[in-house]
Amino acid sequence: MSTEWMMSLVGGTMIGIAVSLMLLWNGRVTGVSSIVYGVLVPHKGDIAWRWYFIVGLLLGGLSLKITAPQFLAIEVQTSTWIGALAGTLVGFGAMLGGGCTSGHGVCGVSRVSPRSIVATIVFMSAGMAAVAFLRKTGLMI
Amino acid sequence: MTYNIGALIVGLLFAIGLGVSGILQPAKIIGFLDVFGKWNPALLFTMAGAVGVHFITYKLIRKRKTPMFSKEWFIPTRQEITPALVIGSLIFGIGWGLGGYCPTVSVTTLASFEIRPIIVFASIIFGMLLFGFIDKKMHLKSKLE
Numbered sequence: 001m002s003t004e005w006m007m008s009l010v011g012g013t014m015i016g017i018a019v020s021l022m023l024l025w026n027g028r029v030t031g032v033s034s035i036v037y038g039v040l041v042p043h044k045g046d047i048a049w050r051w052y053f054i055v056g057l058l059l060g061g062l063s064l065k066i067t068a069p070q071f072l073a074i075e076v077q078t079s080t081w082i083g084a085l086a087g088t089l090v091g092f093g094a095m096l097g098g099g100c101t102s103g104h105g106v107c108g109v110s111r112v113s114p115r116s117i118v119a120t121i122v123f124m125s126a127g128m129a130a131v132a133f134l135r136k137t138g139l140m141i
Numbered sequence: 142m143t144y145n146i147g148a149l150i151v152g153l154l155f156a157i158g159l160g161v162s163g164i165l166q167p168a169k170i171i172g173f174l175d176v177f178g179k180w181n182p183a184l185l186f187t188m189a190g191a192v193g194v195h196f197i198t199y200k201l202i203r204k205r206k207t208p209m210f211s212k213e214w215f216i217p218t219r220q221e222i223t224p225a226l227v228i229g230s231l232i233f234g235i236g237w238g239l240g241g242y243c244p245t246v247s248v249t250t251l252a253s254f255e256i257r258p259i260i261v262f263a264s265i266i267f268g269m270l271l272f273g274f275i276d277k278k279m280h281l282k283s284k285l286e
Contacts, residue, residue: 007183012193016195026211027208032248056149059252074167084260086241091264096285097225097226102245112196126238127170129235131176133238
């Protein structure tokens with residue numbers, strides 16, 4: 001197995017352990033889009049842990065930036081307006097679809113939820129179509 | 142407090158796992174989705190690792206009466222496949238493919254202090270609030286359930 005694949009497996013295992021701890025400790029699904037939305041449109045008494053989780057993500061990002069910045073290399077492949085459109089669709093779609101790659105793709109698929117399996121197949125296929133479109137139209141170098 | 146610190150540790154571990162996986166580099170996500178071009182299957186191993194671990198731990202953890210730091214479980218129980226689920230995931234997937242950023246990655250890469258993640262993160266927040274606004278006005282989600 002190549003080093004890259006090995007790293008992907010190790011990183012994936014860490015993600016699996018992280019979402020398992022969230023379940024074991026707090027009884028929650030690690031759905032990052034809904035965690036973030038719960039900060040934007042807060043319900044009383046259900047906010048603090050969300051901030052702690054987000055700070056944890058940022059601290060993790062920061063520790064990578066300091067110790068292994070290659071993991072945080074941002075490779076821009078498209079123009080700014082595509083990045084802004086991409087984000088808008090991601091935010092809107094995650095809310096309408098009730099989850100994103102973490103909530104549906106990792107946590108939902110793991111508990112064999114039919115909704116999450118469908119969501120994951122749909123967003124992966126749509127992502128593949130979007131990348132094919134970018135290549136075809138020359139919008140991505 | 143243990144509840145909050147637990148969430149912080151989960152976030153930290155999640156972010157480092159993302160980094161090690163290579164997922165914090167949008168080019169790798171694009172590479173995984175580029176099945177008609179130069180396909181890079183590395184992300185499959187990440188999925189296998191994450192789902193493989195949690196598939197097993199989920200069953201073991203759910204044998205408990207309650208979580209360690211909480212009195213109840215907060216786990217979705219719905220089963221039905223609705224238009225909202227499919228259309229939402231379709232829109233999400235298009236955005237994911239166009240940018241290479243999912244919400245988790247967009248938050249974590251803010252720590253890079255680069256301009257691109259800030260633009261993507263801000264637009265994700267905009268997309269979420271836009272959904273909230275339209276949903277409030279038109280009851281979009283309940284119409285599609």
